[in-house]
Amino acid sequence: MENYQKIIEDIYLDLKNIDDVGKVADYIPELGEVSADKFGINMTTIDNKSFDVGNANEKFSIQSISKILTLTLAYKLEGEKLWERLDVEPSGNPFNSLSQLEKDKGKPRNPFINAGAIVVCDVLIGHLKNPKKDFLDFCREISNNSCLNYSEKVAESEKACGYRNVALCNFIKSFGNIKNDVDEVLDFYFYTCSLQMSCKELSQIFLFLANDDFITNKGNSIITMSQAKRINAILLTCGFYDESGEFAFRVGLPGKSGVGGGIIAIHPDEYCITVWSPKLNKRGNSYKGMLFLEKFTTKTASSIF
Amino acid sequence: MENYQKIIEDIYLDLKNIDDVGKVADYIPELGEVSADKFGINMTTIDNKSFDVGNANEKFSIQSISKILTLTLAYKLEGEKLWERLDVEPSGNPFNSLSQLEKDKGKPRNPFINAGAIVVCDVLIGHLKNPKKDFLDFCREISNNSCLNYSEKVAESEKACGYRNVALCNFIKSFGNIKNDVDEVLDFYFYTCSLQMSCKELSQIFLFLANDDFITNKGNSIITMSQAKRINAILLTCGFYDESGEFAFRVGLPGKSGVGGGIIAIHPDEYCITVWSPKLNKRGNSYKGMLFLEKFTTKTASSIF
Amino acid sequence: MENYQKIIEDIYLDLKNIDDVGKVADYIPELGEVSADKFGINMTTIDNKSFDVGNANEKFSIQSISKILTLTLAYKLEGEKLWERLDVEPSGNPFNSLSQLEKDKGKPRNPFINAGAIVVCDVLIGHLKNPKKDFLDFCREISNNSCLNYSEKVAESEKACGYRNVALCNFIKSFGNIKNDVDEVLDFYFYTCSLQMSCKELSQIFLFLANDDFITNKGNSIITMSQAKRINAILLTCGFYDESGEFAFRVGLPGKSGVGGGIIAIHPDEYCITVWSPKLNKRGNSYKGMLFLEKFTTKTASSIF
């Protein structure tokens, strides 16, 4: 166990001062304000041992990592019927592409590209009384963490310049695959993306994907074991947009990135690990985060393959 | 001259009762209410001789034919700088495609697909104090016809279900090629599409593209001869979406269709001709309208080639 | 008439020494050997008055301009049935694109992109006993010019490195739209492209597209007037690959370019004009050639629009 602590510290020191060719996302003004040299890691095992280094306890904008949480709740509420409205195939395209959606007639390739996550939000609105509140409650319960919250500032900032997402949502609506009002769906979507969490909080909230026997403090199970495995499968094939194959190849774990610079990865039956470093590579994934995880699974020989 | 009258009457009778495989556009509810068997033709020569048959004096929704009018005003106001924001190439794609726009980074292929006409409306908003009023005044002057008007009902109907156009406009905005507020641009765009004219009014309003020496009643010229020729060239290569080549091949004149079932065609130095028949073929162009014009240019041997 | 001579001389002098940003095609080694500063023009009226300047009587490789000649013969032999195997729509894509062909299931967009011309060659092989000889005889008759010939050197050079065309032909064959042996079709195709002509010879061979009453010295008509008009229409919409709209917009005549640096343009009922300048712009069309023709139709006010 000390071993894990030492390994993450060693890699942290190796990478801390490397030349980072990435760039902080600035398409949402609020994200551009984060200090580029933040670097934090947390690893939490399924028996809740936790290992930290760097800025592991500082909150940041989890952005697309929230797509796992909205998917989980929608899958729980809707069951397998969910897949009538979105697919589980890697897209082979950037995260906000419209071309493919045109060919596929408004059915998004998977829940981890923007188009898919927007459809998931539309599904949730059909089930929840107060979507924003209910979803936040769900996140708080599965993480046993009542301080989770949205950043209104980030949500509003994104709403003010999210033309591409407005385009996506209207485009899908034109195919009939959005049932609710476009503005309501997007408002909810932008809020889910604005969740703020630290590395440690992220590792903890995703333990339900690593631990087959997971139950919340209130004694509830989240989703079935089979559903959790399936979410892991989609993460592996689709979690990193058009770099999903690369992540599977180099890191070998199911995972998901966000443009805030966070990456979470899951080793089923063992642990969750979260890395945060805001500079992104060309495909929108944390440059140092990917490097860290590659070194980590190599040193610990812990890929799923 | 009587000749022209006889020719259009003969073709009219030939086609009136053929089996029309087309379908009335119903994606805007208001358009779906038009009687499917309307059929009217007007031909007007540059010396203002006019020949009518059928429902030639009944107003209908000109829809995309208005794209020529917005282009003309924008070209007049902006000059060749206009082409920095849109291209003059045939798209080889349906009228509301987003894929190509993604590849072309938000620069529409030409002013006669929706994306291009929306950019043209954005340009006009930058020049006009009261875009809707000023544009209508412009149309009234060049047609010397003070009864031209928008159909608010059609405009509002389209606004309520125009998700694809909302998607297009936001998508272009995400590339920076829309300068004004998206809602304002679309509101203006939907109004321009809702103009109501009869075949006769349409033939008359486009005489400025056939007549090199055209001046309005107030003594104003509209655009330069070179600009008029260039608009005709774009009409020939791009006026019928992904059926532009077919129209050039079969009819041999610059022209433009609208989903209201109208088609106008221009024979430079000679005449304008307008056909109206609401049933559209698969590519969104009036089925009978194209047939009529093919027979007409064949009988009169009057293509530009 | 002296007027025409003076106009082409003036423009020739204007352009002779401009900074030509184009590049000589070098993907076929033989083409790369041509001197980059060749510049010739010939204009021939339908009553056979001819005006020359510069290297107007020097032969060069006509390359894709030959696509008009193969189309003409195939159209003559096959009639309208020809269009079951290829379309008449602008492609909106580069000349050797395979993507569109995949979407269109092996039916080329038009006869002036490589895919279409290869299908045309396949059609010809179905009609001709000795395709290479018979096609050459046809060209010699319509131009009344017995010195026309292929360049075996160019044909063989292209065959040795024409991987993209081999790919195209096999791809179309996989959809069933090539009936003959792939090697035979390509061998014929490469030979047709290797025809050598001077500007003057080119202007003369295409008079049948400008002159409704054209007959050969042997008293044969080539194709019907309607067919000639239709070929002109396809030239206007498709003659310059993804720059067809631009050529129609700036020059306003049906025309066709070749990567050897030649461009021919046709003014129906008046004349043919040919320009040769080997440096090509990014889309594969002669840079100076397009400039020359733009200035020429502007000065003579002779576009078809």
Place this chain on the structure above:
Amino acid sequence: MENYQKIIEDIYLDLKNIDDVGKVADYIPELGEVSADKFGINMTTIDNKSFDVGNANEKFSIQSISKILTLTLAYKLEGEKLWERLDVEPSGNPFNSLSQLEKDKGKPRNPFINAGAIVVCDVLIGHLKNPKKDFLDFCREISNNSCLNYSEKVAESEKACGYRNVALCNFIKSFGNIKNDVDEVLDFYFYTCSLQMSCKELSQIFLFLANDDFITNKGNSIITMSQAKRINAILLTCGFYDESGEFAFRVGLPGKSGVGGGIIAIHPDEYCITVWSPKLNKRGNSYKGMLFLEKFTTKTASSIF
């Protein structure tokens, strides 16, 4: 252990007589001759316990499953440099698509689509003296099975009608990413696809991907553990063309299909399993094979997630 035997027998009986909506591949005449109701399964554990049912010992054409074997040898010989010439990303497109290759300028998305496997063959030709013989020797050694062989009949049959693959290879060559003669590369490629194996032989030949300590009878290791894991990762993200996500989602194991109706899947550290049923679903993967494996990993709770 008897357990495994019972489980595969039970599922076999469940599925044997279901209505199979798939179709036997007939694009290669030889494949069309196989009896559609063949159905065999073999599972072999890393300690070489083997469980059979149905036609498990009958040889069939492994087709694209051979792409793992060519990749393995090329990866062994070339190391990580291999990835300069091909990528490891899911394609999101059918197995023989050319469109994506055009966008990616001749660099195939991954080694398990045809384009990628053809590049891999080209790499092998650069390393091997007698490519066909040397590759066969390699396959025989890793399977400790001297009766493995090509089917010349299948290879020649495919060569005679493999226009799409000829197109792909020439297309890649046009981008410079094929170094050897196109005919030589394709001849080798068609032979590798024609390998004949039974389910049992397939399970055995892929044990090296399941067993970290694998060595051949001659005492050689095949590739490093890290390389084996990486091949498994690519199999998971790319092994089933545009159905890769679906297979990961439903089955949860790295695997690969061939149009002969075979599917192999690997559970790292545990076993290989092979199913053979010739009728393919719309995406070219064995319909019953996918169903079998879904039921198998569900019953044995043995996905990697």
